[in-house]
Amino acid sequence: MEILGYNMPEDLYYDEHHFWFRKEGDELVVGMDDFAIKLAGQIVFVQLPYEGKAVSAGKKFAKVESGKWLGTVYSPVDGEISAVNEELEENPELINSDCYGQGWMYRIKADDMSQLDELKHGGREVLEPWLQEDKAKFAKD
Amino acid sequence: MHTQWRLLDLPPLTAAENMALDAVLVELRGQGHSTNTLRFLRFRPATVLLGFHQSVQEEVRTDYCQAHGIDINRRITGGGGLLFDESQLGWELICDKAVFGVTVPNTALFRRLCQPTIAALQNMGVDASFRPRNDIEVAGRKISGTGGTDSDAAFLFQGTLLMDFDVETMLKCLRIPVEKLKDKEIESVRKRVTCLAWELGKSPDCELVKARLVEAFAEDLGVDFVPGGLTAEEEDLLAEKLPHFQSQEWIDMVRPSRSRTEVVQAARKSPYGLVRITLQVDLVRNTLKDLFITGDFLSFPGRALYDLESVLRGKKIVAEDLYTLVRDFFASGRIHIPDMGPEDIIQPLAMALAKVDIAKAGIPLEWCNRINTTCASFTEVLALGIDALLLPYCAKDKTCALRHEDYCTACGLCSVGSAWQMGEERGLALVCITNFEHLQEELVRLKARGCRAFAGCCCQQFFVKHAEDFAAIGLPGILLDIEDTTCYELGEERAAYKGSYDRQTHLNMDLVRAILAAADKAREGRHGTA
Incomplete structure (x- = not known):
């Protein structure tokens, strides 16, 4: 779904830092959304935590570097890391080229999927006002 | 009445203390504790500071650092490695994200964060300007870099300002490929950066620079800075975090396999x-x-x-x-x-x-730096197939009766003989080159007789000088560098050009073997797929 020039798939959940989360069974797939990528530019490094690392809702668990900015990834749920995209170690640009596909970053085994309710999720009517607001905030250059 | 921010200006600290304190300040501010802060950093002892994801083994000459008491540590922010010696000054803003109204910094914010330093430099008479995406330069030469990270509701932005610049030590600490550069080129590397001392023509007064930065940040942010120390909570968390930032585990966190x-x-x-x-x-x-x-x-x-x-x-x-x-x-x-x-x-x-x-x-x-190719890439030459091997007379024994002949009997007394024998075993066309005109004739002749590609041995200087001539003849080939003093190093290229150079060079036999082995492998590959 194209909203204000950004590709924002409708089936995903988004956090305020523009990371996306996709439900697959009892796991969540995590990545950066199109808005974040356009803001960040070339991704040069993705921290890949060990599998089995415990994560908690609202707590940071990894870092992503673009330019000289080291950004933070937060988990929306309690659970543990069940997989990381090893490809990103050698090829973090996959995030730039295919952020919803080959550029996936982590899988989290979630204890309670209802914690996702805190995130942005839905059609254009939900995502557009949010993006509109962020675009106004960020597009000062 | 302006909002008040803390001005935190501690005495020089070790790298581990500085890095741990960065982590403490941004973490606590991100949880809504403490206050917005402008902090100055100095390091004692001097430290090589890597970016968060860099590896010590790839970036640092650890032996040199250990021998000279230079610390090695890792930032909690991104970017590249730098030498933070005792004369450098770093600044940091640790503040609520709400100050800038965004959760992730954008280009405009990076630019804005460079402005106070630019203003301070201009105030000191240095014509500084912004260089996207987050550096500051003076007439194209970098004087300051910035970077940052975040934690929950807080940002940490930081910048360095080169007060003075010890180029020699920096080059010795960091794995910058200077050993490959000639002196004149090191000088030009030096021209890619500048520092306050060079711009001002004298060592800058650090206290004055800090005062200018404080003024500029106060004006830009519309706040007042009030000198202050660490809170008890910050002290406690610092004590807790310090061992981690001192540990080898943190310093060696990134170890590429x-x-x-x-x-x-x-x-x-x-x-x-x-x-x-x-x-x-x-x-x-x-x-x-x-x-x-x-x-x-x-x-x-x-x-x-x-x-x-x-x-x-x-x-x-x-x-x-x-x-x-x-x-x-x-x-x-x-x-x-x-x-x-x-x-x-x-x-x-x-x-x-x-x-x-x-x-x-x-x-x-x-x-690789001892291999050149002409008329095709290395991969293409191997794919075409090497049919000829050309060897230079200057590598023959000085007393050899055949030194100036276009052949060799592989008597085993010099490296040309060894290479000649390897060529014979592979059925290659073999020629000893006796002067430049002879080389041209042989290349033209080989090409006319259907030779697909050649391998040859010659010094780098010869290749650089004649690259265009090789290209003009149009026969694809791989040229391997030779050993020992060449005629060019002695200024005797005129004599060598005529074929009368009287010293002996040596073929690099490891290189010759490696290339012929790669050619064998490529040939097998061709036959395998045929």
Whole structure:
């Protein structure tokens, strides 16, 4: 779904830092959304935590570097890391080229999927006002 | 009444203390504790500080650092490695994200955060300006870099300001590929950066610089700074975190499983000057980590070459994309080199990139700089098939009766004989080259007789000088560098040109063996798929 020039798939959940989360069974797939990528530019490094690392809702668990900015990834749920995209170690640009596909970053085994309710999720009517607001905030250059 | 921020200006600390304190300040501020802060940092002892994801083994000359009491540590922010000696000054803003109204910094914010430093420098009479995406420069020479990170509701932005610059020590601490650069080129590397001492013509007064920065930040942010110390909570968390930042586990957090950084170099001489390209390559990620474009030509404006380097730095190694960037840069009018155009940069760049391919063909990169190709890439020459081996007379024994003959009996007394024998075993056409005209004749003759490609041994200087001649004849080939003092180093190239050079060089037999083995493998591959 194209909203204000950004590709924002409708089936995903988004956090305020523009990371996306996709439900697959009892796991969540995590990545950066199109808005974040356009803001960040070339991704040069993705921290890949060990599998089995415990994560908690609202707590940071990894870092992503673009330019000289080291950004933070937060988990929306309690659970543990069940997989990381090893490809990103050698090829973090996959995030730039295919952020919803080959550029996936982590899988989290979630204890309670209802914690996702805190995130942005839905059609254009939900995502557009949010993006509109962020675009106004960020597009000062 | 302005909002009040804390001004935190502690005495010089160790790197581990400084890094732990960074983590403490941004973490607590992110949880809504403490106050917004402007902090100054100094380091004692001097420290090599790596970016968050860099590895010590790839970036630092640890032996030198240990021998000279220089600490090694890692930032909690991104970017590249730097030497933070006791004369450098760092600044940091640790503040609520709400101050800037965004959750992730954008280009405009990076630019804005450089402004106070630019204003402070201008106030001191230094004509500083912003260089996207987050650096500050004076006439194209970098004087300050910035970076940052976040934690929950807080940002940490930081910048360094080069007060003075100890180029020698920096080059000795960091694995910058200077050993590959000539003295004149090290001088030009030096010209890519500047510092306050050089700009002012005297050592800057650190307290004065701090005062100027405080004024500039106060004006930009519309706040008052009140000197203060650490809170009890910050002290406690610092004590808790310090061991981690002192630990080898933190310092060695990033340990790539295989060596990934290599340096390749190529030079091309045109009637208007020599252009040398030095590439620092990340072989795993296939990116240009860094590069230097040097030579004896003049380019305008003075900063143009450094800007061109910035355009290429960090890019993926896709030859055509890189060439396009060079062409676009010239087309945009940002660089002018008398009598030279983009192709004069692209050709040596292509030669350097060919060496990256050589590495990928399994030849150790330390040898790549001793291999040149003509009329085709390394991979293409191997794919065509090597049919001939040309060897230089200067590598024959000085007393050999056949020194100036175009053949050899492989008596075993010099390296030419060993190579000759290896060529015979493979059924290659073999020729000893006795002077430059003879080489031209042989190449033309081989080409006419259907030779697909050749391998030859000659010194680098010979190849650089005759690259165009090789290209004009049009026979694809691989040229391997030779050992020992060449006629060029002694200024005796005239004598050698005529075939009367009277010293003995030696073929690099490891290199000859490696290339012939690679050719054997390529031949098997061709037959295997035929």
